[in-house]
Amino acid sequence: MIKKILVANRGEIAVRVMRSCKELGIKTVAVFSDADRKAKHVRYADEAYHIGASPSSESYLRMDKIMEVAKRSGADAIHPGYGFLSENGDFAQLCEDEGIIFIGPSPYAIHTMGDKITARQTMIEAGVPVVPGTKEKITSEKKALEVIQNIGFPVMIKASAGGGGKGMRLVKEESELISAIRGARSEAKSSFGDDAVYIEKYISSPHHIEFQILADKFGHTIHLCERECSVQRRHQKVVEETPSPIMTAELRDKMGRDAVAAAKAVEYYGAGTIEFLVDDNLNYYFLEMNTRLQVEHPITERVVGVDIVREQINIANGLNLTYTQEQIKQRGHSIECRIYAEDPENNFMPSPGIIREIVEPLGLGVRTDGYMYEGFEIPIFYDPMISKLIVWGESRDEAIHRMKRTLDEYKISGVKTSISFLKRIMECPDFYEGKYNTHFIEKNLDFLLSKTNCDKHCEDIAMIAAFAEYMSKLKKIQPTTQFEVYYNKWKDVGRIKAAMRI
Amino acid sequence: MDFEAIIGERTAKLTLLSRTDKILKVSVDGIIYELDCVTTGNGVYSIISEGKSYDIDVVQGLSNKQFIVNSDMSEYKVEIVDAESRYMKAMNKAKGFDEGNIIFCPMPGKIVKILVKVGDTVEKGQTMVIVSAMKMESEFKASKEGVIKEIAVAEEETVSGGQKMIVLE
Numbered sequence: 001m002i003k004k005i006l007v008a009n010r011g012e013i014a015v016r017v018m019r020s021c022k023e024l025g026i027k028t029v030a031v032f033s034d035a036d037r038k039a040k041h042v043r044y045a046d047e048a049y050h051i052g053a054s055p056s057s058e059s060y061l062r063m064d065k066i067m068e069v070a071k072r073s074g075a076d077a078i079h080p081g082y083g084f085l086s087e088n089g090d091f092a093q094l095c096e097d098e099g100i101i102f103i104g105p106s107p108y109a110i111h112t113m114g115d116k117i118t119a120r121q122t123m124i125e126a127g128v129p130v131v132p133g134t135k136e137k138i139t140s141e142k143k144a145l146e147v148i149q150n151i152g153f154p155v156m157i158k159a160s161a162g163g164g165g166k167g168m169r170l171v172k173e174e175s176e177l178i179s180a181i182r183g184a185r186s187e188a189k190s191s192f193g194d195d196a197v198y199i200e201k202y203i204s205s206p207h208h209i210e211f212q213i214l215a216d217k218f219g220h221t222i223h224l225c226e227r228e229c230s231v232q233r234r235h236q237k238v239v240e241e242t243p244s245p246i247m248t249a250e251l252r253d254k255m256g257r258d259a260v261a262a263a264k265a266v267e268y269y270g271a272g273t274i275e276f277l278v279d280d281n282l283n284y285y286f287l288e289m290n291t292r293l294q295v296e297h298p299i300t301e302r303v304v305g306v307d308i309v310r311e312q313i314n315i316a317n318g319l320n321l322t323y324t325q326e327q328i329k330q331r332g333h334s335i336e337c338r339i340y341a342e343d344p345e346n347n348f349m350p351s352p353g354i355i356r357e358i359v360e361p362l363g364l365g366v367r368t369d370g371y372m373y374e375g376f377e378i379p380i381f382y383d384p385m386i387s388k389l390i391v392w393g394e395s396r397d398e399a400i401h402r403m404k405r406t407l408d409e410y411k412i413s414g415v416k417t418s419i420s421f422l423k424r425i426m427e428c429p430d431f432y433e434g435k436y437n438t439h440f441i442e443k444n445l446d447f448l449l450s451k452t453n454c455d456k457h458c459e460d461i462a463m464i465a466a467f468a469e470y471m472s473k474l475k476k477i478q479p480t481t482q483f484e485v486y487y488n489k490w491k492d493v494g495r496i497k498a499a500m501r502i
Numbered sequence: 503m504d505f506e507a508i509i510g511e512r513t514a515k516l517t518l519l520s521r522t523d524k525i526l527k528v529s530v531d532g533i534i535y536e537l538d539c540v541t542t543g544n545g546v547y548s549i550i551s552e553g554k555s556y557d558i559d560v561v562q563g564l565s566n567k568q569f570i571v572n573s574d575m576s577e578y579k580v581e582i583v584d585a586e587s588r589y590m591k592a593m594n595k596a597k598g599f600d601e602g603n604i605i606f607c608p609m610p611g612k613i614v615k616i617l618v619k620v621g622d623t624v625e626k627g628q629t630m631v632i633v634s635a636m637k638m639e640s641e642f643k644a645s646k647e648g649v650i651k652e653i654a655v656a657e658e659e660t661v662s663g664g665q666k667m668i669v670l671e
Binding site: 341342343346347349350351352353356357380381382383384411413414420451454458459460461462463464465466467468469470471472473490492493494495497498 | 505507509510512514516518521526528530531533535537539540541542543544545546547549551556558559560561562566567569571572573576577578580582584608609610611612634635636637638640660663
């Protein structure tokens with residue numbers, strides 16, 4: 001049985017994984033880079049080891065150093081979180097070779113699903129619907145044209161090793177095809193070291209719906225229903241919810257069965273996610289499988305009542321799944337908002353910096369997964385996602401209102417965040433009515449960036465607050481000022497705090 | 503003492519009338535506000551105005567007289583103009599110095615590439631510097647046509663928020 005887990009990650013997910021470990025009585029080991037010495041996961045873990053310089057290529061992506069720490073600390077398992085080494089088949093293999101349990105699927109499953117063309121072929125064989133297109137990589141432009149004659153324009157050229165929108169081209173007509181194939185190839189070559197590309201029909205206004213699955217090492221595979229992830233900006237998810245507003249019970253059953261079949265086709269074990277594209281007529285197509293824990297897993301946990309990380313650990317321990325498919329029931333509605341340190345008003349420019357004050361929302365049906373605390377400096381080296389706000393409500397309506405309330409309550413100062421933008425999403429009629437697809441943000445951008453109007457009175461109050469702060473700053477510099485000095489213990493505490501930070 | 507506050511397009515005249523441990527009396531463009539205004543000293547203000555409660559958070563902006571004010575409703579940039587800044591502005595104007603000619607880095611980050619050198623003529627909209635932060639690269643463009651007078655940063659250098667990068671002429 002696993003007694004000590006090294007979490008090969010940082011930020012909120014490292015803390016999230018450790019929380020389940022603590023509940024299971026498992027010791028936790030953190031690894032950290034130069035920039036993360038003061039990070040919460042380091043403070044939260046039982047043991048912590050430095051693994052290198054701040055850039056992730058010199059720390060969180062260094063398999064050798066992480067393995068060395070695993071050995072040194074006596075950890076019997078490694079949880080990779082998401083990102084970094086989580087979908088690296090070679091790392092899973094290294095763990096196997098070194099006799100350390102990798103909390104994730106087999107290297108074979110990672111490799112098969114990581115290569116898009118192999119994954120497509122495997123799915124076709126398993127009878128899971130895929131987007132119409134080529135089964136093999138494109139070898140000649142003539143052959144590509146033949147394929148397209150069958151499926152029709154527009155099409156997408158995609159890199160087999162791809163991800164994150166790289167090596168991807170939309171082709172609307174024949175004249176653009178050759179340059180698109182060449183462009184996608186060279187981008188794929190430089191980004192992934194592999195220039196294999198394939199062609200898929202372009203689904204014009206798709207929904208992005210994924211199924212969470214769990215599988216043990218005895219072939220028991222279940223799904224934990226869907227997550228609707230269509231609110232995206234530049235292929236990055238922003239808001240997720242479950243159940244999906246467009247889902248029906250029959251469709252859920254059918255897609256769930258296909259998701260399970262997809263996982264079984266690669267003898268999958270652990271937690272994984274099957275991503276589908278769904279069109280307006282509810283036709284669905286396998287898009288890809290994420291062979292790791294997802295960022296948005298908490299909404300599923302909330303609605304079906306399963307601790308997914310605990311299940312991952314159980315599966316890694318060689319235990320049977322705790323649940324059968326019949327025991328999985330959705331209750332109520334859950335929404336997650338991803339909070340990014342970025343400035344929506346300034347073209348979403350990243351905004352790292354020191355957290356001056358943070359007040360996290362509380363109350364019924366609220367969960368925040370974050371890693372910030374007052375005085376912590378959000379490093380410039382890593383992902384701008386700093387927190388996840390997850391709410392639950394009896395109904396979708398209640399969940400949306402609760403999300404609005406909690407976003408109002410969430411106060412983070414010192415860095416810019418996307419909280420106001422998320423609030424506008426909750427207020428947007430298309431979202432409220434559940435009528436949205438992956439073009440939602442693009443289509444509603446003007447609405448989402450517009451500000452709630454504030455009258456002259458409201459401006460006056462804002463100016464007075466700034467003025468009060470200006471005066472209090474002045475007082476700090478010149479103790480004897482023209483303003484009347486008054487005694488306030490709260491202010492003294494604040495001053496001591498500010499001084500200690502320097 | 504008279505001050506000015508700039509909020510968006512609006513410049514308002516502020517006069518401090520009195521300040522006690524609780525009550526702040528200020529006139530804004532002639533309207534007198536008598537507010538119950540307390541703070542934790544950490545930029546967090548609780549203001550009660552005629553029974554209405556405002557929870558406001560004030561953070562310093564690019565200079566010590568610029569503030570970012572977060573209220574329940576939204577976020578504002580407010581600049582307080584006092585005698586000193588009025589004097590500085592007049593001085594700068596006399597010297598022909600224009601703040602719009604300086605490109606600041608609005609966030610901490612790392613300089614990835616500098617595409618210009620001192621003496622280069624740049625056109626409006628031309629990219630001058632690329633800064634990387636949090637796996638994202640941001641381009642900084644010339645706001646107007648001009649000649650590069652100074653480059654205050656180097657490639658690979660880590661910069662802090664508000665740091666001067668380029669001066670145009």
